[in-house]
Amino acid sequence: MGKRSDRLWDVMRASVLLVGIGLFSAQGFASQAFVEGEVIVKFRPGLSASSMKVRQKAGKRMKLQKSFNSLKMQQYKGQDGQSTHEMMSELLSDPNVEYVEPNYILSKTEVEGSQAYTKTEVLGFASGFGLTAADIMGEEGWDEVDQANLPVVAIIDTGVELSHDAIVDALWENPGEIANNGIDDDGNGFVDDVNGWNFVSNNNYPNDCDGHGTHVAGIVRGTTQYLFADPLDTPVIKIMPLKFLDCNGLGTTADAIKAIYYAVQNGAKVLNNSWGGGNYSQALHEAIAYSYNAKTLFVAASGNYSTNVDSSPLYPASYPVPNVISVGASTDNDYLASFSNYGSGSVHIAAPGVWVLSAYLNNEYSQMSGTSMATPLVAGVAAMMVNEQPNMTGYQLRNIILQSADVEGDLNNKIQGNRRLNSMSSVATAKAATVDPSQPKYVIYPSSDDRELASSIASGGGSGCGIIKLASDVASRSGTRRGPPTGKSMAIGFALLIPILLWMYMRQRYVDPQKRRQHQRYGVDSKARVYVGGEVHEAVIYSVSAGGVGLKTDASLSDHAGKTITVFVEQPGTGDYTIQLEGEMVWKGSHHEVGVRFEKPVNWFVELLDNWDLELNKI
Numbered sequence: 001m002g003k004r005s006d007r008l009w010d011v012m013r014a015s016v017l018l019v020g021i022g023l024f025s026a027q028g029f030a031s032q033a034f035v036e037g038e039v040i041v042k043f044r045p046g047l048s049a050s051s052m053k054v055r056q057k058a059g060k061r062m063k064l065q066k067s068f069n070s071l072k073m074q075q076y077k078g079q080d081g082q083s084t085h086e087m088m089s090e091l092l093s094d095p096n097v098e099y100v101e102p103n104y105i106l107s108k109t110e111v112e113g114s115q116a117y118t119k120t121e122v123l124g125f126a127s128g129f130g131l132t133a134a135d136i137m138g139e140e141g142w143d144e145v146d147q148a149n150l151p152v153v154a155i156i157d158t159g160v161e162l163s164h165d166a167i168v169d170a171l172w173e174n175p176g177e178i179a180n181n182g183i184d185d186d187g188n189g190f191v192d193d194v195n196g197w198n199f200v201s202n203n204n205y206p207n208d209c210d211g212h213g214t215h216v217a218g219i220v221r222g223t224t225q226y227l228f229a230d231p232l233d234t235p236v237i238k239i240m241p242l243k244f245l246d247c248n249g250l251g252t253t254a255d256a257i258k259a260i261y262y263a264v265q266n267g268a269k270v271l272n273n274s275w276g277g278g279n280y281s282q283a284l285h286e287a288i289a290y291s292y293n294a295k296t297l298f299v300a301a302s303g304n305y306s307t308n309v310d311s312s313p314l315y316p317a318s319y320p321v322p323n324v325i326s327v328g329a330s331t332d333n334d335y336l337a338s339f340s341n342y343g344s345g346s347v348h349i350a351a352p353g354v355w356v357l358s359a360y361l362n363n364e365y366s367q368m369s370g371t372s373m374a375t376p377l378v379a380g381v382a383a384m385m386v387n388e389q390p391n392m393t394g395y396q397l398r399n400i401i402l403q404s405a406d407v408e409g410d411l412n413n414k415i416q417g418n419r420r421l422n423s424m425s426s427v428a429t430a431k432a433a434t435v436d437p438s439q440p441k442y443v444i445y446p447s448s449d450d451r452e453l454a455s456s457i458a459s460g461g462g463s464g465c466g467i468i469k470l471a472s473d474v475a476s477r478s479g480t481r482r483g484p485p486t487g488k489s490m491a492i493g494f495a496l497l498i499p500i501l502l503w504m505y506m507r508q509r510y511v512d513p514q515k516r517r518q519h520q521r522y523g524v525d526s527k528a529r530v531y532v533g534g535e536v537h538e539a540v541i542y543s544v545s546a547g548g549v550g551l552k553t554d555a556s557l558s559d560h561a562g563k564t565i566t567v568f569v570e571q572p573g574t575g576d577y578t579i580q581l582e583g584e585m586v587w588k589g590s591h592h593e594v595g596v597r598f599e600k601p602v603n604w605f606v607e608l609l610d611n612w613d614l615e616l617n618k619i
C-alpha cells in the first residue's frame with residue numbers, strides 16, 4: 001500500500017498545476033480596503049423606520065442605496081466624487097446616527113487551486129485508496145436521518161454551481177416560496193428566493209462564477225457522505241447558497257451582513273464563512289451576535305496570511321462571539337499549514353486545509369488549499385452533529401467540537417488548546433450529550449483596539465480619519481502574505497473522496513512503518529457486523545488491540561481465509577455500527593473464531609472503545 005500510495009502521490013503531484021495563485025491577491029486589498037464613496041450608517045435605537053434619514057448638507061447629496069429597517073441600518077453612496085472620508089465626517093454630526101462605517105471589502109480565503117478534473121479522472125486517481133467500501137459507510141452511518149428536517153448549512157460565499165452533480169439534490173428549498181411567480185410568497189423580503197439569494201446582483205440566482213463557493217459546498221457535503229458515488233446517496237444535509245462574493249471572490253460588509261441575516265431568518269443552523277478582511281465592523285459584529293442569539297453556529301476561516309491573529313485580528317473569525325469557531329488549516333501530518341493564520345488565544349481549532357479535493361465549476365472537481373477549505377470540514381461535522389441532536393444550540397455544538405478535538409503537540413502556540421478537529425469524536429459526543437437549550441448572554445464590548453476605533457468615530461476627531469488609517473494598515477498587512485504551500489501534503493487531497501469518518505481511519509493506516517510496535521491486547525465484549533466474500537455476518541469482538549481484533553461469528557468463515565474482511569463495530573446499546581475497520585482474515589478457530597489483522601495499527605480504536613465504557617481487560 002505504501003508504494004502504491006507513493007506512486008499515486010507522485011502522479012498527482014506531477015499532474016497538478018498551480019494556477020490561480022494570488023487570484024484574490026492582496027492587490028484587491030492593498031489598493032482599496034473599503035468601497036470608496038460608500039458607508040454603512042447605524043441609527044440610534046428607538047428611531048422609527050420613517051425617521052431613519054440622514055441629515056445632509058446642501059450641495060453634494062448622498063444616495064440611499066439600501067435600507068435594512070430591522071437592523072436600523074442604511075447603506076449610502078456618495079455623489080459627485082464624495083469620498084468615504086467626507087461622507088463619514090458629515091454623518092457623524094447627525095445626532096440620530098449611532099455610528100458610521102466604511103463598507104469594507106472582504107475576500108474569499110483560498111490560497112491556490114489545481115486544474116479541474118472530471119469525475120472519471122478523479123476516480124482513476126483514487127483507485128489506490130480502496131474506495132469501494134466508502135459508500136457502505138455512508139449508508140450505514142445515516143439510516144436514521146430525518147429527511148424532512150435535514151440540517152441547513154448556509155454557504156456565505158461566491159455562490160454555488162446550482163446544477164453540479166455534487167450539489168443539485170442537496171440544495172435547500174424554501175418551503176414558503178412558489179418558483180417564478182414574481183411574488184414574495186413568504187414575505188421575507190426576497191422575491192422567488194427558492195434556493196437562496198444573490199446579494200451581489202440582488203436576484204434569486206446564487207450561481208457561482210468563481211468556483212470557491214462550489215468547492216466549499218462540496219466539502220460540506222463530502223464530510224457527510226461519499227462525494228463520488230454514482231448516483232450519490234440521498235443527502236443528509238441541505239446547502240443554502242448565499243452569494244455575496246463576486247466572480248473575483250470579492251464582496252462587501254454590507255452584503256455579508258444581509259447574507260447572515262437571511263441565513264438565520266430562513267432556518268440555517270450552521271453558517272459557513274470562508275472569507276475575511278476589512279477592519280473591525282460593529283455592524284458585522286452585531287450581525288454575528290444576532291446569529292448567536294438565534295442559536296446558530298458561525299464557522300469562520302482564520303485567514304491565510306501566516307499571521308498571529310491574537311495581535312492582528314482577521315474578521316469575522318476574530319469576533320469574540322460565543323458561537324464563532326475560528327478555524328486554522330492543518331496538514332495531514334497535523335502541522336499548521338504554512339499559509340494559515342494562527343493564534344493560541346483566538347484560533348480555536350485546526351482542520352485539514354491543504355489540497356482538499358472537492359467540487360468545482362462546470363460539473364468538475366479540483367483541489368484547493370486555504371483556511372477556506374478547513375472551515376467547511378468543521379461546518380460539515382457540525383451538521384452531522386445536528387442530525388444527531390436537532391435542538392442543540394450553536395453554542396453547545398461549538399463547545400463539543402472543541403472539547404472533542406485531538407490535541408496535537410505540533411500545534412502548540414499556534415492553535416488554542418493545540419486542537420485538531422476529530423469528527424468522529426464530535427459526532428459521538430453530541431449523540432451522547434443532553435441538549436442544553438440555555439446559553440450565556442452576550443453583549444458586545446469592543447476590545448481595546450475597537451474602543452480606540454470607536455472613540456475616533458465618536459469624537460469625530462480628524463473627521464473619521466482614524467478609521468481610514470486603520471483600514472490602510474490592514475491593507476499593508478495583507479500585502480505581506482507568504483507564497484503558496486509546497487504541495488507536500490498531497491494525501492490530504494483525497495480527504496473528500498470519502499466520508500471523513502472513514503478517512504480518519506484510513507490515515508491511521510498510513511503511519512510510518514518505523515512507528516509500528518507490539519500492541520497491548522484487551523479482552524472485550526462488543527457487537528459487530530462483518531462483510532467478507534460478499535457475505536454479511538453478525539459477530540462478537542472478544543479481543544482488541546491497535547493491530548487487530550478477535551471475533552466470533554455466527555457462521556463458519558473458513559472459505560474466506562486470507563481475504564479482506566470489513567468489520568463494523570456497534571457503539572454499545574445504540575444499534576449503530578459507527579466504526580468501520582478493514583483487515584486481513586489471518587486465522588480461524590474451531591468455534592467460528594476469526595482473527596483480523598489491520599494493515600497498519602489503529603491506535604484510536606482501543607481508546608474509543610475505552611471511551612465507550614466497554615470493559616477492557618488486559619490479556
Ligand code: CA
Binds near residue numbers: 189191
Ligand atoms: Ca420570499
